[in-house]
Amino acid sequence: MRALFCYFSATGNTKKCIDLYQNYLSLSGVESDIHNIDDGKLEFNPEDYDMVFFAYPIHGFNAPENVLKFAKTLKKCKEKKRLIILKTSGEHLRINNISSYSLIRILKRRNYYLTNEYHYIMPYDIIFRHTDLMAYNMYEALKGLVPLDVKDILDNKIVKLKYMPFGHLLQIFMLIEHPGAKINGLFMHTNKNCISCGLCEKACPTKNIEIDEKGKVHFKHSCLMCTRCAFYCPKDAIVFGLFNSWKVNGKYSFQMPKEEEVDKHKRYCKNSYNRYFKIAEERIKNQK
Ligand SMILES: Cc1cc2nc3c(=O)[nH]c(=O)nc-3n(C[C@H](O)[C@H](O)[C@H](O)COP(=O)(O)O)c2cc1C
Ligand code: SF4
Ligand code: SF4
Incomplete structure (x- = not known):
């Protein structure tokens, strides 16, 4: 198979x-x-x-x-x-x-x-x-x-x-999100922290980013709003258009944290997360 x-x-x-x-x-x-x-x-x-x-x-x-x-x-x-x-x-x-x-x-x-x-x-x-x-x-x-x-x-x-x-x-x-992403893309730019490393240009799935010979980053018209450029930027230098306050920068470790964290969003969708974990736990336990 x-x-x-x-x-x-x-x-x-x-x-x-x-x-x-x-x-x-x-x-x-x-x-x-x-x-x-x-x-x-x-x-x-x-x-x-x-x-x-x-x-x-x-x-x-x-x-x-x-x-x-x-x-x-x-x-x-x-x-x-x-x-x-x-x-x-x-x-x-x-x-x-x-x-x-x-x-x-x-x-x-x-x-x-x-x-x-x-x-x-x-x-x-x-x-x-x-x-x-x-x-x-x-x-x-x-x-x-x-x-x-x-x-x-x-x-x-x-x-x-x-x-x-x-x-x-x-x-x-909800397909409105697709043209919406392109509109948001028009407002994307970089801030002074950008080091012109080229990572975002290489990573963009739609080739929407171009860096010119002076090292300036340009965003074109085919953004998917996938967030990859902003997520992986080593200097957190991308201003994510109209959704900048929603930006998440930096990989997750997926490791158990060594220290206790402050969870500012602990009430957000709490019941639905609990339901998901409970269903998962029961399925995994029953299988064993
Ligand atoms: C533009 C955009 C829209 C999203 N919309 C939703 C959504 O409607 N519902 C949801 O639960 N998560 C939403 N997410 C979160 C992603 O689905 C989630 O983080 C996903 O696991 C990312 O997978 P990836 O790392 O493979 O891209 C959205 C993320 C982005 C970037
Ligand atoms: S990944 Fe970040 S630092 Fe590198 S060129 Fe793009 S915006 Fe600049
Ligand atoms: S959000 Fe995604 S599609 Fe848009 S410019 Fe960044 S990497 Fe490219």
């Missing part, structure tokens, strides 16, 4: 998830290949695989624009192809269930049929920085859940997220 992963991960969370998937599939004898949507053209032929995974971070209750664009470039499969969607996001609100509706529609026209969809909670790369403890707990939950979900997939168990009434309409409305 063979699996193909097509993924986009702006700041590494979704990549962490598919690395675990690839590892557990391999332990069960399933070979897989990975296509990073950043890299443009697909070098693999989906016809050669028994299942195709699409993995992405939820952006504005939707799949990012580049993921939808990539899906539209795929040819129609000759026979029905098994589709599995993996998505990560910063909170466990049920409204996030709608995020794949456009993607599923696009892929269905190309003969891909959804059998499984999983949503994992990972730390925010926008809005605010989760504490190290929260990021650690999220990753621990992910590590516990992935082997169970891989088992379900290999046992051909169908797992879909709960349908949201009027979700299709809401999801179409």
